[in-house]
Amino acid sequence: MTNSLGTTGLVLEEPLLWERGRRGRSGFSLPRRDVPRCEVPKELAGATPDLPELSEVDMVRHYIRLSQWNFSVDAGMYPLGSCTMKYNPKTNERQCSRPGLASAHPLLPEELCQGALELIAALECCLAEITGLDAVSLQPGAGAHGELAGMLIFHAYHRHRGKPRSKIIVPDTAHGTNPASAALCGYTAVPVSSNADGILSPETVAAAMDEETAGIMVTNPNTIGLFEENIKAIADIVHAKGGLVYGDGANMNAVLGMVDMGRIGVDVLHLNLHKTFSTPHGGGGPGAGPVCVRKHLAPFLPVPRVVVRDGVFRWSEDFPLSIGKLQAFWGNMGVLIRAYSYILSLGADNLKRASQLAVLNANYIKAQLKGTFHLAYDRPCMHECVFSDKRQQAHKVSTLDIAKRLMDYGFHPPTIYFPLVVPGAIMIEPTETESKETIDLFIDAMKAIAAEARDNPEVLHQAPTRCKRRRLDETAAARKPCLRG
């Protein structure tokens, strides 16, 4: 019985595509042939591709069953810290699917794509207003791509001033993408530590900053969920030595309508539209990572840029200092339309409200759970709070066990073991779209798990038991990689 189809109730087993396929089936309605057949020169002709053949119903069932093995925001609370798993509005999907936009060729002559160009210009204006920065490029395809754009801008700026620099300051609370993006531009990352309060001290930055250093990468609010209160002083120190300040805007969702990134001294900032602006994560993308800059760096932005002359929108390449292009075309338009829809649906007041409620939800969880789990920094947090397994270690229960057990309670686990500065971190970001009832259930689950850790730790070691699969052997997967079938 164990391998039969229906042994787990409604969650069905499903083989791999090619285990399901049978030669001679097809799920495709081939277009009518209305032209003569040609022969491909023999030396060029290849074999028929080795792809599985399925009927349409086989293909549909295959993916429907796979989909049922996934947890998703549409199914429940997904409190991954720093990932901002907020609800993805359905009207956004409708807007980006309009045939005029979804089937448009990227190289259409300008007079035949005015709608898309105007939409790009409109979204750029919105993002400039929201961040407090002066100019925006929507070209980067994801957050890390936006970071790369930012680092390339740093690089181009310093070279233009005739003084290329070799280092960049990256705090220990940074996303791993930050040092990796800097390294792509040949920068050596200089790590600096946050202080006992979990934020950066101006003195630490002053000690690291010199005229060989291109600038600093700061995530604000940082990955512990705390606002970098000294950011203005830090920016002044960096600027005084001729450096630039990069703002990782992954956590911008905490401070919409509250903070002016330009005023606090950020020169370049990327946004993750798939976090702050509600576009879906798609199981790992596509996202979009627009890069926003202050006026003096606008000439370095990726090209082409949309300009408007006499009411007509055009692409312009006339930016000789530009870092160049980051994608073949203009950016992930489908994602950009969703984000634009989101901004228009909320308006200025509700965007600010969204940040306030995200912060309320995080502080509520922090208050309710700090008696149960060790709180890394007991200070007012922004949109996320970071606990650890310090108290549960006495029962030989780890963060991983807690995370896995949460699955049995019907929640996606928080981000774990990140940020690295908190050993055994449990980083919870509820987002503003979770209601009090849902959050209360999550809190109850976390408390129940803490009680189990004390009374019956083995339940946690064995968890999860109610998912499609039990714990998977990741060590074996890496030691003897099987990466295709």
Add this chain to the structure above:
Amino acid sequence: MRYLPHTPEDITQMLEATGARSLEDFFAVIPPECRRERPMVLPEALTEWELDAHIDRFAGRMAAGPDAKVFLGAGSYEHFIPAAVGFVTSRSEFVTSYTPYQPEMSQGTLQAVFEYQSLAARLLGMEVANASMYDGASALAEALLMAARVTRRSAVALSRAVHPLYRRVVRTYLEPTGIQVREVPFRPDGATDRSAIGRTDDLAAVAVQSPNFFGCIEDLQAFSDAAHGAGALSIAAFSEPLAFGILKNPGRLGADIACGEGQSLGIPRSFGGPGLGMFASKMQYVRSMPGRLVGETLDLEGRRGYVLTLATREQHIRREKATSNICTNNSLCALTAAAYMASLGGTGMRELAQLNLDRAEYLKAQLRAAGVSLPFSAPTFNEFVAAFPAGFEETYRRLLARKIVAGLPLEPYYPELAGRYLLCVTETLSKADMDTLVREVQS
């Protein structure tokens, strides 16, 4: 606001639990000099119905949809997308989940991406494919960086017949690294001139695109041999993977890395993105590969399952020593490509590729008969270059007014190709559409 569930009572109770008196209290930590001086000024919030009308206005000012006849390829292709593909890939469970860090709760995405890796590797004839990159251009840039890592050399030979926008992305990525890009010219027949590669002893890679930007099919094997003879990696780029339904694939022709754009495989053009960066290589180089990989393993009860693996190459573990900074990729597009490939099957993909080739050959023949010259003699797949008679610009503009786009003018990309146009036909343009174009060109 319909996405914000909090009632005033909820807020009061939650504030009480935290000890704060108001929502503003939480933000007291933000110093006054960091705050906005004025509220945001954005368009007034729209109702759902108003938003429909608003976006309609943009969508309506585009030459797209059934009344537009767009003979454009150049890295973005229109193919029929079966309804079933769009249906399964719009499932919430795929769309609204995160990167599968918790495998027990993400087996759907993980198995689907494992299947994508497998089908992509099979289509390209390569040993291993990653879970996706952003697009074809950034995939090529990452491939060149990878070749430099593998060979510890710092120059690359890049065909000038590689998509010009891909080459610009390559320049952006490589500029700060000091890796030298040497462009290899193309011959009068439209294929890359292998004899012009030049110095090879310091080459990390030889990269060509096939079919190339002009639609011409390159002699990939010869370029692979040249690369290997020089101790360099052979990189085969592509922008139209449907071609491998009927042509020899890059793996068969000695490529060490095959990379390119997968938009053709069931993904709407969407004004250029999101697309799908496809990236595949020989297994011996897997630990130098950028991007995520899904691998097969077993669970505690010995059942087959899938996990993200070889993460020690990646930024969240290796930080500045990672093989790339890529994190979010284009996973949902990869899933779409797999569902599309599974819908076609091997036989369907071959038939569809044949039809694309046949339609393009038909248009070539008709244009030739109408007195249009086809300057490049190398064989092509579904796009080709045409040299129209003098005065064609006017015809081109006249056709634009009727939403007929008679190809891509090449002059902005190749000044020496003034008066030449790159035309593409897929299964979505019928014989009647092509006949109309030929008639118009003649008149």
